[in-house]
Amino acid sequence: MKIVVKVGTSTLTYENGQLNLEIMEKLSRQISNLQNRGDKVILVTSGAIGAGMGKLKITKKPKTIPEKQSLAAIGQGLLIELYEKFFNEYGKVTAQLLLTKDDFSTKERYLNISYTLSNLLNFGVVPIINENDTVTVDEIKIGDNDTLSALVADLIEADLLIILTDIDGLYDKNPAIHDDAVLIEEVKEFSDSLFDIAGVAGTERGTGGMYTKIQAAKICWNSGIKMIIANGKEENVLNKIANGEKIGTSFIPMSNPISSRKRWIAFNARTEGYIFINVAAANTILKERKSLLPSGITNIEGEFSTGDCVGIIDSSGKEIARGLINYSSSELNKIKGLKTKEIETVLGYKSYDEIIHKDNLVIIV
Numbered sequence: 001m002k003i004v005v006k007v008g009t010s011t012l013t014y015e016n017g018q019l020n021l022e023i024m025e026k027l028s029r030q031i032s033n034l035q036n037r038g039d040k041v042i043l044v045t046s047g048a049i050g051a052g053m054g055k056l057k058i059t060k061k062p063k064t065i066p067e068k069q070s071l072a073a074i075g076q077g078l079l080i081e082l083y084e085k086f087f088n089e090y091g092k093v094t095a096q097l098l099l100t101k102d103d104f105s106t107k108e109r110y111l112n113i114s115y116t117l118s119n120l121l122n123f124g125v126v127p128i129i130n131e132n133d134t135v136t137v138d139e140i141k142i143g144d145n146d147t148l149s150a151l152v153a154d155l156i157e158a159d160l161l162i163i164l165t166d167i168d169g170l171y172d173k174n175p176a177i178h179d180d181a182v183l184i185e186e187v188k189e190f191s192d193s194l195f196d197i198a199g200v201a202g203t204e205r206g207t208g209g210m211y212t213k214i215q216a217a218k219i220c221w222n223s224g225i226k227m228i229i230a231n232g233k234e235e236n237v238l239n240k241i242a243n244g245e246k247i248g249t250s251f252i253p254m255s256n257p258i259s260s261r262k263r264w265i266a267f268n269a270r271t272e273g274y275i276f277i278n279v280a281a282a283n284t285i286l287k288e289r290k291s292l293l294p295s296g297i298t299n300i301e302g303e304f305s306t307g308d309c310v311g312i313i314d315s316s317g318k319e320i321a322r323g324l325i326n327y328s329s330s331e332l333n334k335i336k337g338l339k340t341k342e343i344e345t346v347l348g349y350k351s352y353d354e355i356i357h358k359d360n361l362v363i364i365v
């Protein structure tokens with residue numbers, strides 16, 4: 001089995017910001033054991049900022065970007081040094097990959113990472129991944145390692161993503177606020193309504209709380225990858241899951257996942273602009289799964305060129321789809337709302353009938 005394991009800061013660090021060495025050691029042992037039994041495991045680890053805070057004895061997470069980036073630069077080295085030490089005890093070699101959003105949105109880099117990861121796994125090495133926090137600013141940031149781990153799982157076509165956190169799984173409401181919250185053991189079919197029950201991080205140290213874990217679940221659902229949220233402090237948690245024990249919250253993937261090309265458009269490609277469409281056009285692409293034609297377009301936002309990825313917004317303001325566009329924003333501004341046969345009259349040429357062909361169009365609701 002190909003497994004991606006993600007572990008969050010709230011599991012890896014104590015409240016005072018110091019690293020929980022016992023947890024790190026136990027996870028390294030369990031991952032090594034999984035590799036020994038023939039599984040291929042990638043570790044996506046948070047904790048660089050947390051470790052940096054611990055090293056400088058800062059207890060409150062700073063707010064400014066340069067402070068957080070400095071702490072990540074201090075902490076990442078420490079984090080990887082410790083993992084290397086622990087994995088080395090079990091005879092495992094580790095490799096560090098620090099990734100950014102661009103590494104996923106640029107096709108060449110995306111493919112390079114996938115080749116490198118496959119190769120590392122074939123070498124029997126444990127790749128250890130974190131976001132390259134030191135160089136990323138908001139616009140080029142994935143922003144949370146839950147999403148990053150799902151993108152990695154999608155990229156390497158994993159069988160399973162295990163998200164380890166400081167709570168037993170997804171509850172039907174935020175347990176930090178509601179005493180009567182109940183653990184959801186299985187989500188059979190992903191729905192955007194899950195976002196409504198997902199609250200923010202429970203500690204100062206965590207990023208994103210359950211919301212970003214639901215985002216990860218959405219990527220896994222579409223990619224045909226099973227995802228489990230479980231408590232990182234549960235004894236032998238990884239081995240238990242690998243042995244089929246029911247722990248935490250399992251998200252069952254869709255049985256007919258969308259193609260890797262469409263997944264790349266939906267989750268990785270950088271969105272360069274937006275197209276606003278009317279109700280009739282929304283129905284055509286959502287219900288009939290047809291291509292987008294110029295007649296349904298009401299407005300355009302941003303500057304984009306042919307081949308770029310754009311988001312499609314319905315009349316309620318919701319992004320319902322993404323796709324690779326056949327016309328630039330300046331061309332679209334001239335032909336929006338027109339019939340297909342009028343394209344040539346207005347532009348003097350017609351490259352395509354469709355604004356976005358259905359093969360390049362992916363529904364994200």
Ligand SMILES: Nc1ncnc2c1ncn2[C@@H]1O[C@H](COP(=O)(O)OP(=O)(O)O)[C@@H](O)[C@H]1O
Nearest residue numbers: 008009010165171173174199201202206207209
């Ligand atoms: N519906 C929910 N079910 C479970 N936990 C929730 C929910 N809503 C919010 N949370 C919070 O999310 C926290 C886990 O997210 P986070 O602190 O970001 O952890 P990590 O560092 O592992 O990513 C939990 O400790 C909990 O306080």
Ligand SMILES: N[C@@H](CCC(=O)OP(=O)(O)O)C(=O)O
Nearest residue numbers: 009046047048049144145207
């Ligand atoms: N890349 C950051 C962690 C970002 C993140 O998603 O944190 P978490 O919610 O604890 O998994 C770091 O290493 O500190």
